[in-house]
Amino acid sequence: MQRLFIPVLILTAAMFAYSPVAIASAPYESTMLLVQKIFYYHFPAWMALTAAVTVCFVSSGIYLFKGHAWADRLGFAAAEVTVIFGMFGLVSGSVWGRKAWGVWWQWDARLTMAFLLELIFIGYLLVRKYGGPGSEKLAAAMGIFGGATAPFVYKSVDWWRTIHPKTSVMASLGETSPEMWYVVWFCTAIFLMLSGLLLAARMRLETLRAGLDRLYLAAED
Amino acid sequence: MVRRLLTTALSVVLTAAPALALQPPPAPDGFVPIDTLPPTEQLPAGPFLVGAYVFFLLLMMFYLWTIWRRLAKVESEMRELERRTERGQAR
Amino acid sequence: MFFRIALLVLKKDFAIELKSYEILSTTAFFAVSCVAIFSFAFVKEGQAVEDAAAGILWIAIAFAGTLALGRTFERERYGETLKALLLAPAPRPAIYLGKLLGIVMLLFATEVLLVPMVAFLFNAPLFDRPVLLLALLALGTIGYAAVGTLFAAMLVRARTRDVMLPILLYPITIPVIIAGVRGTSALLQSPPDEPMATLWIALLGFFDVVFVTLSLWTFEPLMTE
Numbered sequence: 001m002q003r004l005f006i007p008v009l010i011l012t013a014a015m016f017a018y019s020p021v022a023i024a025s026a027p028y029e030s031t032m033l034l035v036q037k038i039f040y041y042h043f044p045a046w047m048a049l050t051a052a053v054t055v056c057f058v059s060s061g062i063y064l065f066k067g068h069a070w071a072d073r074l075g076f077a078a079a080e081v082t083v084i085f086g087m088f089g090l091v092s093g094s095v096w097g098r099k100a101w102g103v104w105w106q107w108d109a110r111l112t113m114a115f116l117l118e119l120i121f122i123g124y125l126l127v128r129k130y131g132g133p134g135s136e137k138l139a140a141a142m143g144i145f146g147g148a149t150a151p152f153v154y155k156s157v158d159w160w161r162t163i164h165p166k167t168s169v170m171a172s173l174g175e176t177s178p179e180m181w182y183v184v185w186f187c188t189a190i191f192l193m194l195s196g197l198l199l200a201a202r203m204r205l206e207t208l209r210a211g212l213d214r215l216y217l218a219a220e221d
Numbered sequence: 222m223v224r225r226l227l228t229t230a231l232s233v234v235l236t237a238a239p240a241l242a243l244q245p246p247p248a249p250d251g252f253v254p255i256d257t258l259p260p261t262e263q264l265p266a267g268p269f270l271v272g273a274y275v276f277f278l279l280l281m282m283f284y285l286w287t288i289w290r291r292l293a294k295v296e297s298e299m300r301e302l303e304r305r306t307e308r309g310q311a312r
Numbered sequence: 313m314f315f316r317i318a319l320l321v322l323k324k325d326f327a328i329e330l331k332s333y334e335i336l337s338t339t340a341f342f343a344v345s346c347v348a349i350f351s352f353a354f355v356k357e358g359q360a361v362e363d364a365a366a367g368i369l370w371i372a373i374a375f376a377g378t379l380a381l382g383r384t385f386e387r388e389r390y391g392e393t394l395k396a397l398l399l400a401p402a403p404r405p406a407i408y409l410g411k412l413l414g415i416v417m418l419l420f421a422t423e424v425l426l427v428p429m430v431a432f433l434f435n436a437p438l439f440d441r442p443v444l445l446l447a448l449l450a451l452g453t454i455g456y457a458a459v460g461t462l463f464a465a466m467l468v469r470a471r472t473r474d475v476m477l478p479i480l481l482y483p484i485t486i487p488v489i490i491a492g493v494r495g496t497s498a499l500l501q502s503p504p505d506e507p508m509a510t511l512w513i514a515l516l517g518f519f520d521v522v523f524v525t526l527s528l529w530t531f532e533p534l535m536t537e
Contacts, residue, residue, distance in 0.1 A: 084280065088280055095276075198284070211299070219305070
């Protein structure tokens, strides 16, 4: 795990440095032109968030049913990464909406549900910080219920007529514009690796904290 | 002295002018489809695009900084604790 | 066996509540005051803002539900009776189901008062489609109470339970409240938008299945110390 960290970090940094070039060389979208290029970070951010939510959901379940301490720490790390990517996803979407729809925020299904998901995971962090003893299980329950809400966020645009583009846009992009499709997945790869790196760094912090707690206990004896 | 003043004034003007030019016009009341607006009222896309990307960079840097700071704190606490326990054992 | 235990837990809660009517009366009073407060906010020149009735109804249910959840489990905590209940040789999900049924009954009783009051005060044709309204209220209340009972039960042990319950409960249950509000306001249109209301009812049913299943599944490990 630790041996992988540095090579992946270098690869991510290199790809990240190259991404503006790739994005600039991608063709313009016919109606939205320049501002559509926010998409190359907007979509990957939500993909990275999906990955982080999944990790949080699964590790919360593992902690709850098996009681492994590492799963608890991984869930905490994943929730924090979720909040960070969600924050960027919301802000980038809002900026894009200001240009494309003329408003910063629209109360449509996708945006509302995404906002809720962000709130759930901020709630998760609040429980962690202020919940007191026993808050691990509360947080795990929050992670499981938050993870259960995520599919609703994803499907909400298909179920309700909203202003946000449907999920089928991505599925058909490979045929309509292969260059764009390639750049989007290039950026998604960067973001997924980035979320993995952040998770690893955050896990290390939690592991050190757990070690510190053990040291304190040992010192008291 | 005069020259320094002049350079300061000039640099303030030069940095302020693009910033003022980039100010978005006031939001329309309610939702107006952007295509129906006359071209002069359409927003320039550049600042929004750059803004989104810069926000991402800043957010990542901030988050990495918080992780780094918390790691440093835990590590220093660990060293402190180790020193104390060693001293306690030596006594 | 499973349902008998759930019914026993429900009967126990009923017997306690019937002695004083404490939770029912305070919850109902709180819900009514909520409606009064919101009516000040959403009435302009003697006329209620359009669609306000649906929103006010559901917000009152949600807030009153939090109060009822907090009080019900505070009572259990006071006598350490939840611990005793969990020590009983009974399947934990059955205990959860019993508590859930109790909360749902309590909220139904509040709604019996609340719905006519909102219909009367806001001149809202809530009873034009009684079956659809009943389905919305029933499914919405169950979904809200399912998550609420689970978290309130967990929070019995936590020191910061008063502030933590809303923080945990509201973000997770907002989808249920949204579905309830949108479904009810579809019913309030003239003529009532029945396909829309049915769509939201279907969605509420879906939420209920997910939330109740997850709660039954996680109650056991969550309540084990």
